[in-house]
Amino acid sequence: MRRFTWFNATSLTLGFAFLYLPITLLVIYSFNGGRNVAVWGGFSTKWYGELVQNEAFLDAAWVTLKVAAFSSTIATVLGTMAAYVLVRGGRFHGRTLFSGMIYAPLVMPEVITGLSLLLLFIGIGFDRGILTIILAHTTFSMCYVSVVVSSRLVSFDRSLEEAALDLGCSPLSAFRLVTLPIIAPAVIAGWLLAFTLSLDDLVIANFASGPSATTLPMKIWSAVRLGVSPEINALSTILIGIVTVGVITASLVSKRAAVKRQRDEQAAVAN
Amino acid sequence: MTAPTEFHPWNDPQAKPLIRFQNVTKRFGEFTAIDKISLDIFAKEFFALLGPSGCGKTTLMRMLAGFEDPTEGAILLDGADIAGVPPNKRATNMMFQSYALFPHLSVFDNVAFGLRRDRLPKDQVQARAEEMIALVQLGPFANRKPHQISGGQRQRVALARALAKAPKLLLLDEPLGALDKKLRQETQFELMDIQEKTGTTFVIVTHDQEEAMTVASRVAVMDHGKIVQVATPDAIYETPNSTYVADFIGDVNIISGGADPVDGKIGIDWAEGQPPLTGICEQDIAKGETVFMAVRPEKVAISSEKPADRSNVVAGKVHDIAYLGNISTYYVQLSGGQIIKAQTANTRRIARRDFTWEDDVWLSWTDTAGVVLRQ
Numbered sequence: 001m002r003r004f005t006w007f008n009a010t011s012l013t014l015g016f017a018f019l020y021l022p023i024t025l026l027v028i029y030s031f032n033g034g035r036n037v038a039v040w041g042g043f044s045t046k047w048y049g050e051l052v053q054n055e056a057f058l059d060a061a062w063v064t065l066k067v068a069a070f071s072s073t074i075a076t077v078l079g080t081m082a083a084y085v086l087v088r089g090g091r092f093h094g095r096t097l098f099s100g101m102i103y104a105p106l107v108m109p110e111v112i113t114g115l116s117l118l119l120l121f122i123g124i125g126f127d128r129g130i131l132t133i134i135l136a137h138t139t140f141s142m143c144y145v146s147v148v149v150s151s152r153l154v155s156f157d158r159s160l161e162e163a164a165l166d167l168g169c170s171p172l173s174a175f176r177l178v179t180l181p182i183i184a185p186a187v188i189a190g191w192l193l194a195f196t197l198s199l200d201d202l203v204i205a206n207f208a209s210g211p212s213a214t215t216l217p218m219k220i221w222s223a224v225r226l227g228v229s230p231e232i233n234a235l236s237t238i239l240i241g242i243v244t245v246g247v248i249t250a251s252l253v254s255k256r257a258a259v260k261r262q263r264d265e266q267a268a269v270a271n
Numbered sequence: 272m273t274a275p276t277e278f279h280p281w282n283d284p285q286a287k288p289l290i291r292f293q294n295v296t297k298r299f300g301e302f303t304a305i306d307k308i309s310l311d312i313f314a315k316e317f318f319a320l321l322g323p324s325g326c327g328k329t330t331l332m333r334m335l336a337g338f339e340d341p342t343e344g345a346i347l348l349d350g351a352d353i354a355g356v357p358p359n360k361r362a363t364n365m366m367f368q369s370y371a372l373f374p375h376l377s378v379f380d381n382v383a384f385g386l387r388r389d390r391l392p393k394d395q396v397q398a399r400a401e402e403m404i405a406l407v408q409l410g411p412f413a414n415r416k417p418h419q420i421s422g423g424q425r426q427r428v429a430l431a432r433a434l435a436k437a438p439k440l441l442l443l444d445e446p447l448g449a450l451d452k453k454l455r456q457e458t459q460f461e462l463m464d465i466q467e468k469t470g471t472t473f474v475i476v477t478h479d480q481e482e483a484m485t486v487a488s489r490v491a492v493m494d495h496g497k498i499v500q501v502a503t504p505d506a507i508y509e510t511p512n513s514t515y516v517a518d519f520i521g522d523v524n525i526i527s528g529g530a531d532p533v534d535g536k537i538g539i540d541w542a543e544g545q546p547p548l549t550g551i552c553e554q555d556i557a558k559g560e561t562v563f564m565a566v567r568p569e570k571v572a573i574s575s576e577k578p579a580d581r582s583n584v585v586a587g588k589v590h591d592i593a594y595l596g597n598i599s600t601y602y603v604q605l606s607g608g609q610i611i612k613a614q615t616a617n618t619r620r621i622a623r624r625d626f627t628w629e630d631d632v633w634l635s636w637t638d639t640a641g642v643v644l645r646q
Contacts, residue, residue, distance in 0.1 A: 162358070162365075162371065165338075166336060181375045182374060
């Protein structure tokens, strides 16, 4: 299959260019020494230096991290619980409706989710700030967690839980001691997904936030409206770097675990 | 091992059963999985539930474990109704068909799992788990994870884990199903040995009749949610109570005809112009009733001359021969078209076989070889 053809080479180049050319340009221009973002003014890292001094950006980054950490954690707890009930709860009245409804926020336009949350917060007289952003992010990311976790639970051998019960566990401790450790990779993946979604989100945060709290995407967006500065390029490059390192680490770790497991299994068969 | 003949509490009307099913019915929606079963199982028995898939044997076991509750009737363990008692509060443990070993725990931690749930002191947990691991000879593997050991070793971990809490009753759901034939046979004897050593009552679910016959003190043959017969393996084989049981356990010839009772035996008019066949019967049968005679192929002799001293003699032609190495089964076609199987041990080399295809032969069996059945 390792055959070089012009067709293959062209497809590959076009595909990757389409995906990565804009990002590459952004990274290159973050090292632009000039003030004008569109004109190359020599290599420089000064925008990175300025970025570290910019308190507004640092504050927004801190708010974003707090929102992402709290909302993804709450979403993971709620989403895992929802997945467990929907997969394991047996047949109860309205189960199909509930399973369908948990997927609805995935396809709901963000504007509508944001608007309805805004109406809710106003309706119950909740002061908007970091807490409302956390609540809003929990709301939309818990359904992603529940989708990830329930797909793992469907393939989970139920007799493992039954064995735990049979050996003296209460249903709760069976979940804690057997189910949770086994589905942990899916729960962690769900948490990471929720964390990333919260980091990325602009629309819902815009609706749910008040004057006291601004997230990084909101900050970037408002800065860009005044004109793209090289500082934004530098900030974006840092974000890309963090995401790239994270993704590569996660895939290396899971690949190594898979390889180790395969080797152990072969060793077991051999002896 | 003590001789199995000395152990038969089921014949003692004073003996108290460990488990008693009283008119137990289990329905899943419209489907009746268990249909009014009453059954006693005694302490220290190795009891086998045998039947084809879907006969309700697994449901019966899951009711003992506490994963299902009976729709009607009661299940008594040591005289107390266990309906509604959750699995974690029952003095029963189960060995699962898939073994259900916890993949994230080592062999030792799997075996110690149940002991730790009882909040036993650490040194007791350690000692008991080590004792169980030694019992199944897995000492060198105690620190391995389940995916680092072979299938046969996993099976033994599952057994040790289920035995660790010294349950009153151990439930085994197709415990040897995943092992290859040779390992399965070895493990059957190990299971019997361990059952003997620990004195635990075992209830095993299996669809493999040889396995049930090998390990069990008594066998219950099930079909469509009902128990068809409960008896010792030899009684099940020698005196089945129906053609279903006769056919399910081992190989059998079934010949039907009108009954003609004479001096405690039953004659069967099975074909026009042929002398009746004679067999034994434990049921009262009226003259003329349609009955079935079940004869095991190994009890049917094959010869080229007509035997003079046998009470049941029929003539036929060799239709087919199944050569299994140690034994051969001859499929003999009678003049009426029926096929009767006769089995002989191949005590001589195959080149010196007496019969071959299309030979005219005589089949014969004694008047006690065949069992006459109503259905």
